[in-house]
Amino acid sequence: MTTDNSNNGIYTFTLFVADNKPNSAAARRNLELICQTCFTEHFEIIIIDILQNFQAALDNDILASPALLASLPHGEVTIIGDLSDTQNVLTALGVAGNE
Amino acid sequence: MSDNMAETKPSYEALAARLAKAESYLQAIRSGKVDIIVGADAALSVQLAETQQALEKRTEELAKTNVTLQNEVAEHKQAQEELAKYRDHLEELVEERTAELSRTVEEVERQRWAIMNVLQDLSRSNKKLALEIEERKQAEEQVQAALREKEVLLKEIHHRVKNNMQVISSLLSLQANQIEDEHMRGLFKESQNRIRSMALIHEKLYGNSDLAQIEFEDYLYTLASNIFRSYLKTGIQFIIEAEDIFLDIKIAIPCGLLINELISNALKYAFPEGRTGNIYITMCPTDDNDLVITVRDDGIGFPEGIDFRDTDSFGLQLVNMMAEQLSGTIELNSKEGTTFIITFPVKGEDHE
Numbered sequence: 001m002t003t004d005n006s007n008n009g010i011y012t013f014t015l016f017v018a019d020n021k022p023n024s025a026a027a028r029r030n031l032e033l034i035c036q037t038c039f040t041e042h043f044e045i046i047i048i049d050i051l052q053n054f055q056a057a058l059d060n061d062i063l064a065s066p067a068l069l070a071s072l073p074h075g076e077v078t079i080i081g082d083l084s085d086t087q088n089v090l091t092a093l094g095v096a097g098n099e
Numbered sequence: 100m101s102d103n104m105a106e107t108k109p110s111y112e113a114l115a116a117r118l119a120k121a122e123s124y125l126q127a128i129r130s131g132k133v134d135i136i137v138g139a140d141a142a143l144s145v146q147l148a149e150t151q152q153a154l155e156k157r158t159e160e161l162a163k164t165n166v167t168l169q170n171e172v173a174e175h176k177q178a179q180e181e182l183a184k185y186r187d188h189l190e191e192l193v194e195e196r197t198a199e200l201s202r203t204v205e206e207v208e209r210q211r212w213a214i215m216n217v218l219q220d221l222s223r224s225n226k227k228l229a230l231e232i233e234e235r236k237q238a239e240e241q242v243q244a245a246l247r248e249k250e251v252l253l254k255e256i257h258h259r260v261k262n263n264m265q266v267i268s269s270l271l272s273l274q275a276n277q278i279e280d281e282h283m284r285g286l287f288k289e290s291q292n293r294i295r296s297m298a299l300i301h302e303k304l305y306g307n308s309d310l311a312q313i314e315f316e317d318y319l320y321t322l323a324s325n326i327f328r329s330y331l332k333t334g335i336q337f338i339i340e341a342e343d344i345f346l347d348i349k350i351a352i353p354c355g356l357l358i359n360e361l362i363s364n365a366l367k368y369a370f371p372e373g374r375t376g377n378i379y380i381t382m383c384p385t386d387d388n389d390l391v392i393t394v395r396d397d398g399i400g401f402p403e404g405i406d407f408r409d410t411d412s413f414g415l416q417l418v419n420m421m422a423e424q425l426s427g428t429i430e431l432n433s434k435e436g437t438t439f440i441i442t443f444p445v446k447g448e449d450h451e
Contacts, residue, residue: 023132064136
């Protein structure tokens with residue numbers, strides 16, 4: 001996977017939020033925290049407020065917010081929730097084993 | 100995990116992934132980690148947990164509120180019951196007070212009526228009294244007027260009596276002038292003097308504010324002056340002491356006549372041949388309500404052997420008559436001149 005990662009370039013995290021509602025705000029903070037600790041480089045964060053851009057949610061098949069659509073070298077992963085369970089998030093992103 | 104044949108038929112893996120995805124959605128939703136559910140054409144706000152918590156909180160609050168409310172309701176009930184009791188009591192009180200008040204009002208009204216009646220009576224009797232007073236005033240005025248009229252009449256009468264006496268006196272005087280006999284002329288003069296002494300009483304009366312009584316000292320001066328003038332004797336003086344003697348006409352006339360005679364007698368007989376001297380006339384009351392007239396001269400004295408009670412002298416007879424009329428006594432003292440003392444009562448005014 002590391003090879004893939006280097007080949008493909010960057011991780012893209014698209015976080016779908018709903019304005020600044022509690023879970024959405026928590027998700028944003030948690031994502032930034034995770035990115036800063038585990039992905040020191042090669043990442044891009046896109047925040048989409050589905051209250052502003054509803055079509056984006058439909059287009060990406062997002063059914064609830066906050067939801068993180070992570071484009072990884074090995075595919076896409078969708079994580080629903082405020083990303084407070086860091087361990088699970090890292091596992092889902094396929095990072096936990098690496099550390 | 101790429102699937103190339105996804106176009107035609109979803110693979111088992113794809114379905115499983117979707118299922119897993121759905122599961123994860125559900126789990127997230129259940130655990131309250133989701134803000135929004137994306138519906139077919141709108142975002143649905145999901146705040147189940149929040150809502151639930153809020154609901155629970157609200158329920159708790161409501162329960163608390165409920166308890167509070169129940170307590171309050173109970174308190175209210177109690178308060179209301181108490182209030183009702185109070186109100187009943189108050190109503191009773193109010194009724195009582197109202198009854199009391201109405202009784203008082205009635206009483207006041209009764210008293211007011213009574214007072215009004217009394218006032219009416221008073222004003223009626225007041226009017227009556229005012230009328231009576233007015234009538235009395237009028238009556239008094241009438242009486243006063245009548246009295247004034249009577250006084251005027253009385254004065255008029257005294258005046259006329261005096262005038263008539265003056266006329267008699269003048270007639271006597273005129274007639275005396277035609278008499279050649281001196282003795283006879285003297286008798287006429289004496290009569291004239293007697294009449295003048297009476298006329299003088301009337302003159303003093305009508306000239307006086309008091310029509311009933313005569314101030315006698317003044318009268319005596321005039322009387323004595325007149326007599327002295329008629330006898331034309333020189334060197335003889337009269338001294339009069341009669342302070343505060345007031346006599347009414349019934350006594351004044353005999354007194355006047357009596358003194359007239361005694362002065363005349365003294366002038367005629369006490370000072371012969373140019374002898375000089377004094378004639379004292381005094382009047383003074385005694386403690387027994389008597390009046391004492393003293394006519395004294397310091398002349399030759401009363402001749403011995405003559406009883407003044409039984410003489411031919413008309414003058415002395417007159418003195419006796421007048422003394423009798425006054426119910427008085429006569430005393431004669433012949434030492435050092437002649438002194439006649441006549442004492443008579445003045446209290447009983449009804450001398451006939």
